[in-house]
Amino acid sequence: MSLYIQVKDLLLARIAKGDWSPGNIIPSEMNLAHELGVSQGTVRKAITELVENNILTRRQGRGTFVSNHDVHRALFHFFHITDNKGHKVLPDSRVLSCRRQPARRNEAALLELPVATEIIRIERVRSIGAKPTMIETITLAAQDFADLDKKTGIDLPNTLYELYETKYGITIHSADEKLRAIPASKHDAQLLGLPVASPLLEIERVALTLDKTPVELRISRCVTKNHYYHNTCF
Amino acid sequence: MSLYIQVKDLLLARIAKGDWSPGNIIPSEMNLAHELGVSQGTVRKAITELVENNILTRRQGRGTFVSNHDVHRALFHFFHITDNKGHKVLPDSRVLSCRRQPARRNEAALLELPVATEIIRIERVRSIGAKPTMIETITLAAQDFADLDKKTGIDLPNTLYELYETKYGITIHSADEKLRAIPASKHDAQLLGLPVASPLLEIERVALTLDKTPVELRISRCVTKNHYYHNTCF
DNA sequence: AAGTGGTCTAGACCACGTA
DNA sequence: ACGTGGTCTAGACCACTTG
Numbered sequence: 118m119s120l121y122i123q124v125k126d127l128l129l130a131r132i133a134k135g136d137w138s139p140g141n142i143i144p145s146e147m148n149l150a151h152e153l154g155v156s157q158g159t160v161r162k163a164i165t166e167l168v169e170n171n172i173l174t175r176r177q178g179r180g181t182f183v184s185n186h187d188v189h190r191a192l193f194h195f196f197h198i199t200d201n202k203g204h205k206v207l208p209d210s211r212v213l214s215c216r217r218q219p220a221r222r223n224e225a226a227l228l229e230l231p232v233a234t235e236i237i238r239i240e241r242v243r244s245i246g247a248k249p250t251m252i253e254t255i256t257l258a259a260q261d262f263a264d265l266d267k268k269t270g271i272d273l274p275n276t277l278y279e280l281y282e283t284k285y286g287i288t289i290h291s292a293d294e295k296l297r298a299i300p301a302s303k304h305d306a307q308l309l310g311l312p313v314a315s316p317l318l319e320i321e322r323v324a325l326t327l328d329k330t331p332v333e334l335r336i337s338r339c340v341t342k343n344h345y346y347h348n349t350c351f
Numbered sequence: 352m353s354l355y356i357q358v359k360d361l362l363l364a365r366i367a368k369g370d371w372s373p374g375n376i377i378p379s380e381m382n383l384a385h386e387l388g389v390s391q392g393t394v395r396k397a398i399t400e401l402v403e404n405n406i407l408t409r410r411q412g413r414g415t416f417v418s419n420h421d422v423h424r425a426l427f428h429f430f431h432i433t434d435n436k437g438h439k440v441l442p443d444s445r446v447l448s449c450r451r452q453p454a455r456r457n458e459a460a461l462l463e464l465p466v467a468t469e470i471i472r473i474e475r476v477r478s479i480g481a482k483p484t485m486i487e488t489i490t491l492a493a494q495d496f497a498d499l500d501k502k503t504g505i506d507l508p509n510t511l512y513e514l515y516e517t518k519y520g521i522t523i524h525s526a527d528e529k530l531r532a533i534p535a536s537k538h539d540a541q542l543l544g545l546p547v548a549s550p551l552l553e554i555e556r557v558a559l560t561l562d563k564t565p566v567e568l569r570i571s572r573c574v575t576k577n578h579y580y581h582n583t584c585f
Numbered sequence: 586a587a588g589t590g591g592t593c594t595a596g597a598c599c600a601c602g603t604a
Numbered sequence: 605a606c607g608t609g610g611t612c613t614a615g616a617c618c619a620c621t622t623g
Contacts, residue, residue: 119611145589156613161590169403171585177590178620194584294582297575298532298550316532316550341531345555348528348582350428351405353592379608390594395609411609412601 120155124163127153132172132183133327139288142180143173172290172327186288191278195292195324198251198339199347206344208243208250210275215239215266217259224256227323228331235259237266239273242308249309250344256334261287277333278324287332295321296346299338309340318346354389358397361387366406366417367561373516376414377407406524406561420522425512429526429558432485432573433581440578442477442484444509449473449500451493458490461557462565469493471500473507476542483543484578490568495521511567512558521566529555530580533572543574552580 128143137143146164150157164181167173171190174182184190192205199205219233230236239255255277257265262285274280281287300314309317317338324333339346362377371377380398384391398415401407405428408416426439433439453467464470473489489511491499496519508514515521534548543551551572558567573580 121611147589158614159612162611164590175590176621178588178622180589180621197582197584290585292584294584295579296530296552296582297579298552298573299575300550314548316534318530318532318552339532341533345529345531348431348530350431350526350528351524355592381608392595393593396592398609409609410602412603412607414608 121159121162121166124149124153124155124160125166128163128167129172129327135286137183138286139183139282140185142182145180186278186282186290191276191289195278195289195322197294197346197348198344200245200344203345203347206245207275208245210241210243210253210273212273213240213242215268215273217266220256224334227334228256228258230258237262241273245344249340251337251339252305252308253338254336257332261285261332281332288326289324289332290327291329292322292324301338305338311340315340317341320346355393355396355400358383358387358389358394359400362397362401363406363561369520371417372520373417373522374419376416379414420512420516420524425510425523429512429523429556431528431580431582432578434479434578437579437581440479441509442479444475444477444487444507446507447474447476449502449507451500454490458568461568462490462492464492471496475507479578483574485571485573486539486542487572488570491566495519495566515566522560523558523566524561525563526556526558535572539572545574549574551575554580 131137143149144152146157146160149160153160164173164175168175171184171194174184176182192207196205196207198208216238217235218238220228220230220236222232224230224236225232225234228236237257237259239253239257241253241255242249243251243253259266262281265285278289281289297319298316299319301309301311301317303313305311305317306313306315318341320335320337320339322333322335322337323331324335325331365371377383378386380391380394383394387394398407398409402409405418408418410416426441430439430441432442450472451469452472454462454464454470456466458470459466459468462470471491471493473487473491475487475489476483477485477487493500496515499519512523515523531553532550533553535543535545535551537547539545539551540547540549552575554569554571554573556567556569556571557565558569559565
């Protein structure tokens with residue numbers, strides 16, 4: 118393996134281990150180069166790849182920082198619903214329930230947990246401009262999110278990924294989404310104020326950490342009358 | 352502007368102008384460096400960014416080439432339908448019609464053409480394993496694709512983007528997709544063998560060239576009973 | 586003024602593909 | 605054997621931020 122890949126892996130390991138945490142500065146390129154006995158150019162190339170992966174952020178004149186995966190990031194990387202003009206809108210959310218339960222078989226499989234492991238299941242309705250637009254069912258491994266179910270509806274923030282990072286030290290880095298069209302169930306239809314069997318866009322998202330461990334399963338069923346799921350491909 | 356950005360823009364201009372065409376080799380880094388009066392490292396950095404944009408391809412020991420946006424690329428960058436196991440499948444296609452018509456208002460808007468410009472409209476049904484799965488309506492500016500409508504159904508290849516590149520010199524580089532769930536029309540239902548109003552996944556895709564000119568509008572309506580639209584977000 | 590990342594150069598050696 | 609890209613080094617100057 119080339120030297121800069123080894124440096125990259127070493128930096129990654131330190132970040133994953135928590136030696137350097139989100140928002141904090143890492144040593145300068147020169148310091149790392151001296152410490153590791155390589156040239157600055159090699160450290161630079163390793164850091165460049167991590168910056169391209171959104172894991173580090175460079176700020177000229179200041180230093181290199183572990184990325185903060187904040188609201189902005191969550192919004193831009195993981196939230197793809199836009200209005201008809203293509204503008205992203207952050208919907209409000211109302212929690213319907215938040216309970217501990219044994220994992221169903223498919224949930225356990227997607228989260229790579231043993232069957233019937235205890236999970237936390239959150240159900241909420243998300244609205245755009247007072248109009249109910251999405252129903253979300255969120256599944257988390259209970260062991261990783263102690264006491265999350267004890268929070269009241271108001272304590273559960275709109276943007277959960279920020280909470281995962283700040284309270285539980287779990288940073289969501291990528292996600293895998295599967296989309297399909299499904300008919301609204303009676304329950305869905307009632308919550309969303311639609312006729313039964315109206316077409317809904319279902320998004321099944323598995324959110325992953327840096328080392329590709331699945332952390333959250335989120336199934337969203339969306340009304341796509343005034344909104345789209347927007348994706349740009351290169 | 353930094354030097355390597357200028358070099359990058361210059362290379363881009365030559366590619367767009369057609370001095371170097373897809374599949375062909377460009378001069379070596381050393382030659383470009385001498386020609387432009389900069390160091391090899393600067394040319395290298397410019398080329399690196401173009402490689403990251405999938406515009407150039409490096410082959411060690413051989414040289415640097417203008418990317419071929421071939422079947423493989425089209426499949427991996429622009430085709431997101433997978434089976435339930437997550438494997439991509441390339442569907443067959445049967446052309447229903449291929450006609451010249453005046454552009455409708457929304458088509459003209461999305462393709463950035465004057466209203467009522469003549470367009471070519473292709474309608475086809477795509478099947479996976481003999482099962483009709485998607486209906487596609489493709490709209491192209493007639494002026495850019497002379498005689499495309501004169502091809503018979505068999506002459507129209509399954510993978511159109513390759514045809515655009517090889518026969519018309521138009522390379523699709525990125526695409527913008529909007530997804531929503533819609534009920535199947537009578538026409539859709541008949542072609543796909545489904546009850547009327549079954550939920551379908553509609554994908555409205557605008558395909559763009561390197562300089563972001565919209566070239567093709569493609570509306571796909573997909574049965575998502577045994578297939579998903581798959582997206583990975585970083 | 587000092588330290589950081591951003592750019593640029595020049596030169597070295599390696600791994601790979603072709604002739 | 606030769607030319608290509610791939611990696612690595614060392615050193616220079618610039619632009620930006622902080623103390």
